[in-house]
Amino acid sequence: MQFSSLDDIRAFCRDLPGGDAPSAEAAARRQQTLTKPPGSLGRLEELAIWLARWQRREIPRLERVTIAVFAGNHGVAVRDVSAYPQAVTAQMVANFANGGAAINQIAELAGAKLSVVPIELDRPTRDFTAAPAMDVDEYLTAVDIGYRTVPPDSDLLIVGEMGIANTTTAAALCAALLGGGAVHWTGRGTGVDDAGLARKHAAIEAALDCHRAILDDTLGVAAAMGGRELAAIAGAVLAGRHHQIPVLLDGFVATAAIVPLTRIAASILDHCRAGHVSAESGHRALLRELDLDPLLDLNMRLGEASGAGVAILLLRAALACHAGMATFAEAGVSNK
Amino acid sequence: MQFSSLDDIRAFCRDLPGGDAPSAEAAARRQQTLTKPPGSLGRLEELAIWLARWQRREIPRLERVTIAVFAGNHGVAVRDVSAYPQAVTAQMVANFANGGAAINQIAELAGAKLSVVPIELDRPTRDFTAAPAMDVDEYLTAVDIGYRTVPPDSDLLIVGEMGIANTTTAAALCAALLGGGAVHWTGRGTGVDDAGLARKHAAIEAALDCHRAILDDTLGVAAAMGGRELAAIAGAVLAGRHHQIPVLLDGFVATAAIVPLTRIAASILDHCRAGHVSAESGHRALLRELDLDPLLDLNMRLGEASGAGVAILLLRAALACHAGMATFAEAGVSNK
Numbered sequence: 257m258q259f260s261s262l263d264d265i266r267a268f269c270r271d272l273p274g275g276d277a278p279s280a281e282a283a284a285r286r287q288q289t290l291t292k293p294p295g296s297l298g299r300l301e302e303l304a305i306w307l308a309r310w311q312r313r314e315i316p317r318l319e320r321v322t323i324a325v326f327a328g329n330h331g332v333a334v335r336d337v338s339a340y341p342q343a344v345t346a347q348m349v350a351n352f353a354n355g356g357a358a359i360n361q362i363a364e365l366a367g368a369k370l371s372v373v374p375i376e377l378d379r380p381t382r383d384f385t386a387a388p389a390m391d392v393d394e395y396l397t398a399v400d401i402g403y404r405t406v407p408p409d410s411d412l413l414i415v416g417e418m419g420i421a422n423t424t425t426a427a428a429l430c431a432a433l434l435g436g437g438a439v440h441w442t443g444r445g446t447g448v449d450d451a452g453l454a455r456k457h458a459a460i461e462a463a464l465d466c467h468r469a470i471l472d473d474t475l476g477v478a479a480a481m482g483g484r485e486l487a488a489i490a491g492a493v494l495a496g497r498h499h500q501i502p503v504l505l506d507g508f509v510a511t512a513a514i515v516p517l518t519r520i521a522a523s524i525l526d527h528c529r530a531g532h533v534s535a536e537s538g539h540r541a542l543l544r545e546l547d548l549d550p551l552l553d554l555n556m557r558l559g560e561a562s563g564a565g566v567a568i569l570l571l572r573a574a575l576a577c578h579a580g581m582a583t584f585a586e587a588g589v590s591n592k
Numbered sequence: 593m594q595f596s597s598l599d600d601i602r603a604f605c606r607d608l609p610g611g612d613a614p615s616a617e618a619a620a621r622r623q624q625t626l627t628k629p630p631g632s633l634g635r636l637e638e639l640a641i642w643l644a645r646w647q648r649r650e651i652p653r654l655e656r657v658t659i660a661v662f663a664g665n666h667g668v669a670v671r672d673v674s675a676y677p678q679a680v681t682a683q684m685v686a687n688f689a690n691g692g693a694a695i696n697q698i699a700e701l702a703g704a705k706l707s708v709v710p711i712e713l714d715r716p717t718r719d720f721t722a723a724p725a726m727d728v729d730e731y732l733t734a735v736d737i738g739y740r741t742v743p744p745d746s747d748l749l750i751v752g753e754m755g756i757a758n759t760t761t762a763a764a765l766c767a768a769l770l771g772g773g774a775v776h777w778t779g780r781g782t783g784v785d786d787a788g789l790a791r792k793h794a795a796i797e798a799a800l801d802c803h804r805a806i807l808d809d810t811l812g813v814a815a816a817m818g819g820r821e822l823a824a825i826a827g828a829v830l831a832g833r834h835h836q837i838p839v840l841l842d843g844f845v846a847t848a849a850i851v852p853l854t855r856i857a858a859s860i861l862d863h864c865r866a867g868h869v870s871a872e873s874g875h876r877a878l879l880r881e882l883d884l885d886p887l888l889d890l891n892m893r894l895g896e897a898s899g900a901g902v903a904i905l906l907l908r909a910a911l912a913c914h915a916g917m918a919t920f921a922e923a924g925v926s927n928k
Binding site: 292295300344570573 | 626627628629630631632633634635636675676677679680683684686687690691692693694696697698700701782783871887888889890891892893894898902905906908909912913915916917918922923924925926
């Protein structure tokens with residue numbers, strides 16, 4: 257196991273590997289020579305330079321793109337916080353395996369390899385309104401599964417999730433670690449009605465009360481108020497950093513999953529970009545809190561890495577221009 | 593010639609062909625059956641339904657995607673309103689032909705056929721601060737070139753432009769037809785300094801004064817204060833409507849090009865979507881004025897159809913999900 261204790265994770269986060277500044281600088285210089293006014297490709301330029309920094313090469317590549325979707329079940333589902341029954345988590349995992357879900361279509365279009373990792377779906381976490389969702393060993397096991405899912409030679413990693421009730425888990429984590437109260441972080445998830453939304457608020461408030469003694473222990477909160485797929489996402493993002501793989505985060509749940517890491521070291525986000533902003537109401541607030549500027553804003557709220565999966569296409573556009581355009585000198589175009 | 597007088601264009605705009613409501617309704621019903629919470633793919637769902645409406649089929653296709661980039665030169669360039677010399681228009685057309693520009697890379701990535709149409713580059717329009725940029729025959733000729741550029745069997749049309757000084761032309765058209773004054777519509781284009789920006793303002797104010805007698809004649813303004821590539825874009829958008837081809841508009845200049853048509857009939861926009869919002873400052877205001885919600889916001893400001901070209905990828909994602917996802921029944925997933 258990469259991390260055999262919470263202290264191992266803390267130690268990694270306090271000494272994070274950086275990207276390669278000379279590669280980023282070379283990519284930035286290259287952008288200045290291409291046949292366009294400086295800066296006129298906007299974020300496509302920034303993305304090419306960011307990929308260069310973390311891939312440690314002036315001209316990045318996107319040959320091995322990994323989409324990792326982690327699935328988990330949640331004890332808090334007994335509080336009737338989702339529009340769908342818990343069985344849907346496993347049913348959707350089967351749908352992923354059969355190629356029928358949105359992320360299957362998006363992964364194929366984007367030239368990415370989809371890895372779906374269900375984690376003990378028949379053993380939901382405990383209902384965190386009354387007990388810790390996971391103990392430390394359960395949490396570390398899930399982190400480790402996420403870590404080991406990432407092929408070290410990936411050029412890009414996309415992290416997403418599937419888990420009935422997990423927007424309640426994500427909102428609970430945000431409320432516990434960032435403050436602001438249950439209402440601020442809670443949306444309608446798969447589409448609950450007003451009564452369902454009220455049950456989500458009540459569950460989160462009960463969880464905050466149940467775990468009030470440990471709210472200043474960031475990773476303790478990640479175990480007690482988190483979920484297995486969220487822990488696995490954190491593990492995958494740590495693996496991305498270790499192997500110098502740039503990461504696109506998906507929606508509210510995937511972003512909330514790394515909030516515990518950001519409380520240890522905000523620079524864990526340096527190798528990450530927000531693929532999109534979800535219509536799930538807490539996500540925009542969370543991205544603002546983390547100073548992440550999403551690449552897409554398409555009113556999506558499906559999860560399963562779908563928003564960040566679409567954003568792969570923007571990275572391909574950025575790279576196509578960065579690698580393929582002629583320079584002013586090559587094209588005989590007058591520069592200022 | 594499709595339109596042998598300005599009245600022909602006016603008559604077409606006053607009796608615009610509509611899309612196919614039954615195809616749109618069938619596509620919307622299909623979306624409700626796919627394995628996701630209703631509405632959770634957000635704009636990807638809306639885009640699939642919009643494509644269905646204009647392609648007149650429940651499952652649209654994107655096999656023949658046409659990117660049309662029109663190039664023109666502008667008399668107002670003598671007012672020193674661009675950071676680049678006028679020769680760059682033809683140099684960039686050569687760069688397009690040689691495959692070295694951003695749009696070449698984006699078109700290849702997006703599976704689109706790029707048509708570049710230079711229009712009398714050696715005969716710039718007249719300086720509209722002192723005379724009509726084009727007479728009616730010159731304007732209709734450019735509209736016709738645009739119209740005939742569009743293959744009637746296209747599944748999707750993207751319109752863009754290249755023309756040194758044409759953000760000044762675009763801002764002049766907006767100021768003349770939408771009010772608000774020169775400053776409201778004028779940005780830095782390719783990157784002029786403060787003095788260049790002041791020269792743009794002065795040129796637009798001079799043009800508004802020179803042509804004040806015809807400001808209520810929408811198509812008269814399009815000729816007198818427009819440009820050949822802008823007129824061609826209007827022609828291409830009219831061809832799209834005639835052939836029932838959905839259209840993605842590129843940035844500020846491409847959007848300004850159809851403002852004259854919107855003043856005759858706002859519903860000319862029904863078969864159009866804004867591919868992106870440009871960093872050129874007038875574009876966001878113009879999209880708001882036209883009630884267009886851009887698909888992308890990436891701080892791009894290159895023109896040459898680059899922003900809308902990237903947005904093709906979003907339509908491919910929308911279509912991949914619409915056509916490829918399993919239904920709840922097929923996948924055995926519990927629906928609410």
